[in-house]
Amino acid sequence: MSEIRPGVQFVREFAPRKTSPAVDTRTTFMVGLTKAGVTDAQVLVRSFAEFQDAFQTGGQHSKVFETAVAAFFQFGNAPLWVAKVADAESNGKPNDAAWQAALDLFTVDLGPGQVLAPGQSDTKAHKRLAAHALATNRVALLDGAKDADPAALKQLATGLAVSPGSDRCALFGNWAVTPDGGDIPASVIAAIQTTKVDAISNIQPIEQQATPIAGITVKAWADKDKTAAYKDGANLVISRPGGVVLGGYRSVLADPGTYDFSATRLMMWLEAQIKTLSAQFIGSPITTDTVATFHGAVASLLSRVFSAGGLFGETAQEAYLVDTRSVNTPETAAKRELNARVSIRIAEHVELVKVHAVSVPVTETI
Structure with missing residues (x-):
């Protein structure tokens, strides 16, 4: 702009919109296989219809993930970030790099919350989620295999116990089934119930404190098997009048400081809040x-x-x-x-x- 002297110069600018740091601990992050959609960005969806618009449904290898997202919105109501795992020519079995790339889309600026890869029940997958939770101040909800028994769950918990971020992980052992036979990994049930409880209250979203999820079922376990699984680091989904609920809410670690998973969520909330509060004093x-x-x-x-x-x-x-x-x-x-x-x-x-x-x-x- 040329200057005229003497004269008045008026410069009009638009300041960038101020955004508040994300601190909603109900926020959920899911990574998995989808029929379509982008693989280079995370997508925020607020309903299953929005998920269908972004990723489509009916994929050859994406049924479990689609059922997970559908159940999440049918029985819950929380913000959901989705990242698609690149599956080019892998026949439904993406390599480790593809899973890690998808997880990395959930950047730390998206705030705290729970991260899960519904149905992924191997130790490598669990270690990826644990490391991600540690790096981003989140908690990880992990799955056992669909037909896992107490011994298999113990092996998973033991294999993760010494991994970085394991103190931020909870393992959920048995899957639920929809009326039409669809499988819902236990981590999804945990996510639904977790998002209904504010972390600040430090309440465990288990059977006595949570509303049962109606319309789905789980296979009953013998009391001795439930006790064994819980003792060894796994929580189960159990049937109660009115639906299914979480039968426990512990971390994979037995250490007194990290055993209680509600306490882990509360510490996550505190870390996010104190960081936000402290940043205001810089300068x-x-x-x-x-x-x-x-x-x-x-x-x-x-x-x-x-x-x-x-x-x-x-x-x-x-x-x-x-x-x-x-x-x-x-x-x-x-x-x-x-x-x-x-x-x-x-x-x-x-x-x-x-x-x-x-x-x-x-x-x-x-």
Whole structure:
């Protein structure tokens, strides 16, 4: 633009739209085979009709994935990102690189949530999902084989236990069946129930806390087999009046700090929220007021979790501690750092109820 002097110059520009970081832990990420669709981008779908528009249905090798997505929207209601695995001339068996390329489409900026590859039940697939969950602050919902028994599930859980990201994984052992005979991998049932529970509340979406999914069935397991599978790191889908529910919600690890999968989801939520909150302080002058404001923001976030019932303690002081005093010093200020140390006591969940009844003779007092 030429300048006229003396004169007035007015330059009109459009600022880019500000977007908030994605922190909805209900968001679900599914990777699998589809009949059609792009393989170089992830696609957000909000209904099965949108999935059909983007990927079509009726593919030779995509029935399990199509049934999974259909069930997800029939019985649930959450944002779903889909990535198609390139299947050129592989006869329904893409190589490891193709699976990894599809997973990589779910970039970290899409936020936290649960990632799954419905029906993929081998250790390689599980390790890919575990590594992805670790890199993106997500949790992974894993499948056992359709006909897996307790021994097979134990082998899967054991094979994953030492892998990076295994603390973010839960294994679900038995598949469900639709009225027309379609197979629904157990990870999909877990995703449906998981997305109905906000991570901040730290509630397990199991039989007592979740609405049964009606219209589908699962093969019944003997009590000893259910107990064995759960002990060895696998959760089962079980039948109850009104439909099917999750019979457990534990991770593949037995470590006390990572055993409870609801606690894992809560930590995922906290990581996403604290990162978003902390980013707002970048560029702020390092002063005592800034440190105090930062402390208050983190403490306020944890107060929300405590009020929602996600932490253990009769008072907030018993449930969490935010330390910004000892970790912010002249030395850290010289390094241009703003620090916080957070300690939290995440509430455990009842896994066994014991009642001891004593029969007292009528001639005796209680």
